[in-house]
Every structure is written in structure tokens, then in C-alpha cells.
Amino acid sequence: MKATINWLADPAISFTLIILVFFLVFPITDRLEKISKRLKIDLLWTNTGGLIALGVLVLFFVWGLTDENFRLIVTKPDNVPIVGLIFLVGFFTWLSMKQARENDNRMGQGGQPLEASDKSKVLVWPDLIYIEFICLILATVLLFAWSIFVKAPLEEPANPTLSPNPSKAPWYFLGLQEMLVYYDPWLAGIVLPTLIMVGLVAIPYMDTGDRGTGFYSYSGRKRAISTFMFGFLVLWTFLIIVGTFLRGPNWNFFGPFEVWDANKRVVLNNVNLSEYVYVFLLETGLPRGWLIREIWGILLVVGYFAVLPGLLAKTVFRNLYERWGTVRYSTFIVLLLMGMALPIKMYMRWLFNLKYIVSIPEFFLNI
Amino acid sequence: MADTETTTGTPADGGNGAGNGKKATRERTPFAESAFWRSIFRSGVPRTRAARMMGVLNSVFLHLHPVRLPKHAVKVKYTWCMGGLSFFLFLVLTITGILLMFYYRPTVEAAYGDIIDLGSQVPLGIMREIHRWGAHLMVITVWLHMFRVFMTGSYKPPREFNWMIGVILLVLTMFLSFSGYLLPWDQLAIWAVTVGANMARAAPLLGHEGPGAALLSIGDVNFIHAGADAKFALLGGRFLGGATLLRFYVLHCIGVPFIVMIFMIVHFWRIRKDGGISGPT
Ligand code: HEM
Numbered sequence: 001m002k003a004t005i006n007w008l009a010d011p012a013i014s015f016t017l018i019i020l021v022f023f024l025v026f027p028i029t030d031r032l033e034k035i036s037k038r039l040k041i042d043l044l045w046t047n048t049g050g051l052i053a054l055g056v057l058v059l060f061f062v063w064g065l066t067d068e069n070f071r072l073i074v075t076k077p078d079n080v081p082i083v084g085l086i087f088l089v090g091f092f093t094w095l096s097m098k099q100a101r102e103n104d105n106r107m108g109q110g111g112q113p114l115e116a117s118d119k120s121k122v123l124v125w126p127d128l129i130y131i132e133f134i135c136l137i138l139a140t141v142l143l144f145a146w147s148i149f150v151k152a153p154l155e156e157p158a159n160p161t162l163s164p165n166p167s168k169a170p171w172y173f174l175g176l177q178e179m180l181v182y183y184d185p186w187l188a189g190i191v192l193p194t195l196i197m198v199g200l201v202a203i204p205y206m207d208t209g210d211r212g213t214g215f216y217s218y219s220g221r222k223r224a225i226s227t228f229m230f231g232f233l234v235l236w237t238f239l240i241i242v243g244t245f246l247r248g249p250n251w252n253f254f255g256p257f258e259v260w261d262a263n264k265r266v267v268l269n270n271v272n273l274s275e276y277v278y279v280f281l282l283e284t285g286l287p288r289g290w291l292i293r294e295i296w297g298i299l300l301v302v303g304y305f306a307v308l309p310g311l312l313a314k315t316v317f318r319n320l321y322e323r324w325g326t327v328r329y330s331t332f333i334v335l336l337l338m339g340m341a342l343p344i345k346m347y348m349r350w351l352f353n354l355k356y357i358v359s360i361p362e363f364f365l366n367i
Numbered sequence: 368m369a370d371t372e373t374t375t376g377t378p379a380d381g382g383n384g385a386g387n388g389k390k391a392t393r394e395r396t397p398f399a400e401s402a403f404w405r406s407i408f409r410s411g412v413p414r415t416r417a418a419r420m421m422g423v424l425n426s427v428f429l430h431l432h433p434v435r436l437p438k439h440a441v442k443v444k445y446t447w448c449m450g451g452l453s454f455f456l457f458l459v460l461t462i463t464g465i466l467l468m469f470y471y472r473p474t475v476e477a478a479y480g481d482i483i484d485l486g487s488q489v490p491l492g493i494m495r496e497i498h499r500w501g502a503h504l505m506v507i508t509v510w511l512h513m514f515r516v517f518m519t520g521s522y523k524p525p526r527e528f529n530w531m532i533g534v535i536l537l538v539l540t541m542f543l544s545f546s547g548y549l550l551p552w553d554q555l556a557i558w559a560v561t562v563g564a565n566m567a568r569a570a571p572l573l574g575h576e577g578p579g580a581a582l583l584s585i586g587d588v589n590f591i592h593a594g595a596d597a598k599f600a601l602l603g604g605r606f607l608g609g610a611t612l613l614r615f616y617v618l619h620c621i622g623v624p625f626i627v628m629i630f631m632i633v634h635f636w637r638i639r640k641d642g643g644i645s646g647p648t
Contacts, residue, residue: 208523211523213647
């Protein structure tokens with residue numbers, strides 16, 4: 001059992017499984033939504049479904065805690081927030097989707113969303129103040145209990161000559177640190193985070209119109225919600241979980257029930273695209289000049305960002321392009337392609353051991 | 368101002384001070400009608416609808432809220448209270464942070480020892496815990512708040528700009544937490560910040576090991592090198608040291624909170640100006 005879970009947890013496998021399940025749980029097209037309905041996945045968004053999911057998760061943690069390795073990593077003081085995060089994100093995903101599905105059903109029968117059903121107003125004092133007060137008390141109690149039971153960590157005094165293995169950033173940046181496995185720091189640490197911010201800011205300017213404001217709903221906004229959830233749950237939260245719980249010494253992968261063995265050997269035979277082309281395919285050996293050496297990778301990258309958007313505008317995204325016009329469409333597609341560049345590179349690594357698509361160490365430019 | 372209450376049906380009893388308490392009916396607390404109490408809370412005990420409205424309007428704190436709200440908007444299942452909790456945690460962090468500043472000195476020699484003393488010498492030695500776990504919690508509540516705003520489609524017009532302010536608050540919240548991470552000056556702290564600093568070193572154009580840094584040069588003179596790049600600016604030196612600690616301390620205790628506060632003011636103002644909490648049209 002533990003061996004199976006260790007094996008399943010490997011990013012290549014868990015990530016694939018998650019993607020497959022994700023688009024059934026958060027269907028992005030009408031077709032997928034029909035399949036999802038037929039599989040009765042919506043049962044997840046009922047009280048019973050939610051309780052069962054919670055039960056399974058709790059059981060997994062309780063059972064896992066009986067294992068020494070699992071306990072060691074999960075109960076590390078600075079990792080406690082992420083265990084909380086898993087439950088909180090799960091709970092609030094459920095809460096929003098439950099309300100969304102209820103409203104979808106109401107509107108499907110010609111009704112109004114629940115939020116619109118009672119147009120009356122209430123006084124802030126006492127109705128809102130009272131709720132806020134309870135929230136504050138609960139948060140305070142939680143914070144005090146947490147602070148009494150879990151000591152803030154303090155390790156050995158700083159020693160710049162002795163680097164711990166692994167060295168980890170604070171947990172909320174571990175998604176970015178996990179990206180370092182696939183992209184160099186200038187992309188994983190600077191360009192991608194910048195684009196995440198730009199992408200978030202751009203959301204209201206791409207998904208315009210005020211239809212669907214002010215109530216929970218899925219069917220009417222499935223493309224927007226599914227895309228956002230993919231970023232939030234899969235590319236951000238999941239990578240944080242991997243980076244926190246499953247990365248040990250030398251940033252090697254370790255299953256949740258595996259010993260963090262600093263001597264674990266992982267064969268690193270990653271190969272650049274240029275080597276694939278010149279060494280394996282043409283068998284000529286790498287050319288000396290960087291331009292000729294990297295031209296295939298450069299063409300690939302340029303093609304991805306310059307040609308692919310045009311192709312997509314003519315095919316898959318034809319309607320979208322016509323509705324949105326060039327500027328809005330271009331913003332959207334560049335952000336989408338950037339977002340997709342991460343999973344694409346992940347799979348290229350797992351399937352072909354691909355290291356860099358473009359590698360010009362002369363200019364510190366590796367992609 | 369005080370005259371408005373006469374319309375509420377609870378005429379203020381002129382000389383009904385604490386001394387005349389015997390005459391007052393049971394349900395009316397004489398003290399709450401006294402001139403002293405009234406000098407603080409002008410609208411008196413908020414028993415009637417109008418007094419409650421005036422109470423919210425007259426209080427500088429409560430008047431962040433509107434006086435009345437649509438029913439769905441006060442429900443916890445709609446807002447999850449997450450924006451409010453984020454703000455509350457910010458206040459908790461400010462107060463505990465000020466207390467921590469009494470004991471903590473941001474120098475390489477003193478910092479680590481001061482952190483130990485915080486737990487062992489200072490009365491109520493969980494101040495550091497409340498501050499640290501509160502900070503983690505705030506990062507989570509801010510994420511969840513963004514998630515809620517997305518799920519209710521509340522970023523759509525007219526709230527696009529407030530969503531943008533929100534994204535800035537999100538980034539600032541994480542940076543605030545990150546800059547505090549260095550202050551205990553233990554192994555965890557300096558190596559976590561080193562991971563971050565090494566990313567700055569690789570920033571395109573601005574990091575000395577980033578692509579394009581060589582472009583910023585005139586002839587043989589490079590503008591971006593190990594002594595002048597993004598990493599140097601972050602660390603206050605080529606390597607992580609006392610200058611870094613001071614820099615992070617100032618940013619953490621004054622610089623970033625100040626900026627966060629300004630953006631929060633704008634955020635709250637805009638919620639009201641954008642028509643209050645979103646709702647179905
Ligand atoms: C320090 C961080 C933040 C604080 C203290 C804060 C505070 C608040 C509060 C108190 C509200 C009132 C409604 C509620 O509680 O949900 C609110 C609403 C809102 N927030 Fe934030 N917020 C923060 C970060 C963010 C972020 C990260 C975003 C989005 C990226 C955001 C976008 C919005 C929007 C669009 C509204 C209006 C929602 C509506 O009308 O339904 N805020 N914020």
C-alpha cells in the first residue's frame with residue numbers, strides 16, 4: 001500500500017492523474033460537462049459527497065501519521081500551514097461548487113440564483129457586525145491554540161558556509177522553486193511569477209461583461225472557472241505540495257512514506273534539444289557557433305509564440321478570436337501559452353529527458 | 368448631531384444620570400444614557416433601527432461598512448469573511464509585531480539570541496508564535512479571499528480596478544511574509560532568502576547572471592555586474608550579511624506595511640465606491 005502510494009506520488013504520475021481527473025471535475029467544454037454529468041461527478045458537491053471526501057482525506061492523514069517518515073515531514077512546524085491549506089482549499093472549493101451547482105439547477109429550471117431570491121436589506125448593525133465578531137473570535141481562538149501547541153521553529157544559528165540540503169524557500173514560494181526543476185531561475189523565478197501577476201490583473205480585462213457577477217455559478221462561466229482553477233489548484237497548490245512534502249535532499253523526489261536519503265542516486269541523463277538534433281539525429285556532432293547549434297530550439301520557441309496563436313485563431317479559438325478582436329485575443333493567448341509552457345516542459349522532461357529547448361550559456365539564456 | 372435621536376422614539380432623559388438610577392426602567396441602562404456616555408457614543412444604545420444606522424454612520428471604524436446591506440452579502444457562505452479576516456490578521460500582526468520590536472535587535476550578533484529570549488525570557492512567550500502563524504494564516508486567507516472573489520465573478524465591471532489593487536495586496540502580503548522570514552537569523556532563514564536572492568541574480572537584464580544583462584553596457588563598461596544588480600539591491604551587498612538583515616528589517620517593519628496600508632485604504636474605499644459587495648443584478 002505505502003509502496004503504491006509512493007509510486008503514485010511521483011510527479012510524472014500524480015500530475016497526469018490529476019490532469020485527467022481535473023477536467024472531469026471542472027469540465028471546460030459542454031461535451032466534457034455532459035460526460036461529467038453522466039459520471040455523476042456532481043455528487044461530490046453535495047453534503048454527503050463532501051463528507052465522504054473529507055473523511056477519506058482525514059483517514060489518509062491519520063493513517064499516514066502512523067508512518068514515521070510521513071509524520072516527520074507533515075508535522076514539521078513550518079509545514080503545518082500547508083496541511084491546513086489542503087483542507088481549507090478543499091473545503092472552500094466544495095463550498096463554492098456546491099452553491100454554484102445549486103444555482104445552476106435553479107437557473108436551469110428558469111429560476112433565479114439563490115443570491116437574487118431575497119432582495120431585502122439588513123442592517124449592518126447588528127447583522128453583519130455580529131457575524132464579523134464571531135469570525136474574529138474564532139480566528140483568535142484558532143491562532144492562540146496553534147501558537148500554544150506548535151512552537152515557532154528556530155534552527156541552528158545562521159552559518160553562511162554550511163548550506164542545508166535541501167534549502168527550501170518559504171512554503172508559499174515552493175511552487176516557484178519546484179518550477180526550477182524544469183526551467184532556469186530567470187524563467188521560474190522572475191518571468192513566470194511576473195506573468196502570473198500580469199495574468200491575474202488581466203483577468204477582468206479578458207473576461208469582460210458583467211454577466212455572472214455576484215452569485216456562485218459554474219455552467220455559465222465554465223471556461224473562466226476551469227482555467228482559473230487549473231492555475232490555482234494544479235499549477236500553484238499542487239506544485240507547492242510537491243515542493244514541500246515530496247522534495248528531499250538534492251531536490252530529489254521522495255514519496256510520502258520514503259526515507260529522505262541524502263545519498264539517493266538519481267540518474268541525470270538529461271539532454272538538450274540541440275544534442276538530440278545534431279548528435280542523435282544528424283550524427284554530426286554539435287556545431288561550434290551558438291546560432292546554428294540552437295536554431296532548431298529557437299525556431300520552436302518562436303513558432304510556439306508567433307505562429308501557434310495565429311493557427312489557433314483560425315481553428316480552435318476561431319469564435320473567440322472573432323468576438324474578442326486582436327488585442328484581447330493576443331493577451332489571452334500569450335498568457336495561456338506561457339501557462340501551458342510549464343506542463344509542456346514537464347512532460348518533455350519526463351518523456352524525453354529533455355533538458356533545454358534552447359541553451360545558450362554564453363548569454364545565460366536557457367529555455 | 369445628538370438631536371437626530373429625538374426622531375428615534377427614545378427621547379434622551381435630560382438629567383437621568385447615574386444618581387437617578389432608581390427611576391429608570393429595567394431595560395434602560397442609565398449609564399448608557401448619561402452625558403458622559405453620550406459624549407463618546409452620540410447615538411446612544413442602538414436599540415431602534417434609526418439608532419443602529421446612526422451608530423454605524425457615527426463611528427469612524429464601523430462606517431467602513433454601509434448602513435444596510437443586501438441579505439445575501441452578509442452571509443458567511445457568500446464572502447467566507449475572508450477579506451475581513453485578512454484585514455484582522457493584518458491588525459494582529461501589526462500589534463504583535465510592535466511588541467516583538469521591543470526585544471529584537473536587527474544585527475548579526477544580537478538577532479538570534481533575541482529570538483531565543485523572546486520564547487524564554489519575555490512574559491507571555493507566545494508572541495513570536497502568534498506573529499509567525501498569523502503571518503502564514505494571512506497568506507492563506509488572502510489566497511482564499513481571491514478565490515472567493517473569482518468564484519462569485521466579483522472581478523467583473525465595475526470592480527476590475529479593485530481586483531488589480533487586490534493582486535498588488537496579494538504580492539505585498541507574500542513579500543511581507545518573506546522579508547520577515549530572514550529576521551530570526553537561523554539556518555532556515557538565511558537559506559530560504561538565499562534561494563530567493565539567487566533568483567534575483569538571474570533576472571533578465573537586471574541580474575548579473577541573467578539573460579540580456581550584457582546588453583546594458585556602453586563599450587567596456589557594464590552597468591550590471593555582481594556589485595550592481597538586482598541581487599545586490601535585495602541583499603545590500605554581494606553576499607547575505609548584516610546589511611541584508613537591516614534592509615529586510617526596515618522593509619518588514621516599516622516599508623512594506625506602510626505600502627500595504629495605503630493599498631488597503633484604496634481597496635476598502637473602492638469596495639464602497641464600486642457599489643458595495645457584489646450581488647446579482
Ligand atoms: C491584504 C489583502 C486583502 C484584504 C485585507 C482585503 C480585504 C477585503 C474586504 C474586507 C473585502 C470585503 C468583502 C469580503 O470580505 O470578501 C474585499 C473585497 C474585495 N476584494 Fe479584497 N482584500 C485583500 C486582497 C484581495 C485580493 C488578493 C484580491 C484579488 C486578487 C481582492 C479583490 C477584492 C475584490 C474584487 C473585492 C470586491 C468583492 C465583491 O464586491 O464581492 N482583494 N477585500
